[in-house]
Amino acid sequence: MNLKTFLLGTCSAVVIAGFAQAETLTIATVNNGDMVRMQTLTDDFTKANPDIQLEWVTLEENVLRERVTTDIATKGGQYDVLTIGTYEVPIWAKQGWLLPLDKLGADYDVDDLLPAIRSGLTADGKLYAAPFYGESSMVMYRKDLIEKAGLTMPDAPTWEFIGEAARKMTDRGAGINGICLRGKAGWGENMAFLTATSNAFGARWFDENWKPQFDQPEWKATLDMYVKLMNDAGPQGASSNGFNENLALFQQGKCGMWIDATVAASFVTNPKDSTVADKVGFALAPDTGLGKRGNWLWAWNLAIPAGTKKADAAEKFVSWATSKHYLDIVAAKEGWANVPPGTRTSLYENPEYQKAAPFAKMTLDSINAADPKNPSVKPVPYVGVQFVAIPEFQGLGTTVGQLFSAALAGQMSVDDALAQAQQVTTREMTRGGYIK
Structure with missing residues (x-):
């Protein structure tokens, strides 16, 4: 060699x-x-x-x-x-x-x-x-549209104010929806938003004995508000929209408000991607005056x-x-x-x-304000703000999310969606040994 x-x-x-x-x-x-x-x-x-x-x-x-x-x-x-x-x-x-x-x-x-x-x-x-x-989650809104509506966004808005603002900002002829919210079924999609929101209305997934609570008036108030608001001021096909779809709508100038993850703040204020980058303001997730805000962790x-x-x-x-x-x-x-x-x-x-990052303080305040051990107005046996930290929740959350997405799409009534959610959740919690 x-x-x-x-x-x-x-x-x-x-x-x-x-x-x-x-x-x-x-x-x-x-x-x-x-x-x-x-x-x-x-x-x-x-x-x-x-x-x-x-x-x-x-x-x-x-x-x-x-x-x-x-x-x-x-x-x-x-x-x-x-x-x-x-x-x-x-x-x-x-x-x-x-x-x-x-x-x-x-x-x-x-x-x-x-x-x-x-x-x-x-x-x-x-x-x-x-x-x-x-x-966490917070309100992202168009400062120009809120001003045009003759309103001033509080740092800590109520759901009543959000509803009024969304309806006043809606201009379907101009392609502007007053509000964009998650509708896509999934325990981490629409149910993340709806579970966190329900906390502000005093709702909870389970009482102290793990009995499901979808048959209680607090959940009825939550889902009624959501479906009516989205029908009045939300985009068409909202039941198919998750985080990414709503982000795209907001960046394209088609949403007056969007209540979602604080991480989206840098995307909606980045002029490379967002047509409304210089017009965005931020506020805490809404409440109803009961002492809890709908911000997740x-x-x-x-x-x-x-x-x-x-x-x-x-x-x-x-x-x-x-x-x-x-x-x-x-x-x-x-x-x-x-x-x-x-x-x-x-x-x-x-x-x-x-x-x-003009959103930095609002993000940190929202993260620190979330309380996973005491997420709702009433006591709960679980940990989690927008989820319930038990293995069964992944399947339960997705099933309930499908029911609530169907209610948003008009495929069933709010009352039917809640009744079915109560039934399926009770069955699974009994099967899992939570309910004796």
Whole structure:
């Protein structure tokens, strides 16, 4: 063998060995703006970790939840990193489905995570998911349209005011709907909005003995208000609209108000995407004077399933994607207003962020005001603002969401939707042993 052949063979062996050692992480994530942006910025991670390759599975919210839940429950092992919500983390950690995050690195600064967000991701003193962004909900509104209607938006509006404003701002001839709200069925779609809203009306999913409460007047008041308001001032086909659909409508100037996730604030004020970027104001989620506002508490988080064979590589990625360093990358590329919000105390203490993000204080106030342990006016046996933190809720919330979406579409009456919700929920809670 001559020297040239030897060197070529040696180089080939090194290259092959390099490829053999490279690990591919399969990451399941949700199709929204912040997650899609992250995928465009991962060169920073792969340059620092050339032995790790990334493969993305990006799915619509309801589909993501269904597939990830099926995979982890059956130990399918399709994914190495999961994008999951605050609802799943403590339940799945208790079932042994998630690995604790105890190797995030010395510079990660776990103590910098907002206490309200971190507490929902912790079980038995261990962190089981890292928040990519955190959110509550609030009113986003068109300042020009509210002024044209002869009204002034309070910082803390009531539902009565929201209804009046929505109807006055509606101009169907000009293609403007006074209000856009979630109608798409799903426990994390329309039921996130409606459950949080129902808290302000004094409604609750269950009484202290786990008896379903859809036959009570508070739920009737909630759903009546919602359906009538959307019929009077909402967009056509609202029963098909979730977060992404309403975001697009608002950015296109077709909504006077939108009550949804605080994370949307940077999208509706970004002139690259929003035709009304310079006209947007913010207010707290509405109340009815009973002492509770309809603002939820949520985070989209990155977690590692217990069945992965690539745990160390997965935790390196989770650490990178949820770090202060990642926020700096987004700020440098997209501006401070567009960094993922709602996760770190240091972000809300940063003068550059405060200056760039007029919604920062409203977001933090909304997150801190949410009370998962006491979400409604009356006592409840569960934890959760816009969800009930029990395993059965995922199926129940989706079923009830389908009924309420059908009521919005005019396919059944509000009374029928509530009666069926009461029936199916009572049956499932009895079957689950909650009701004796």
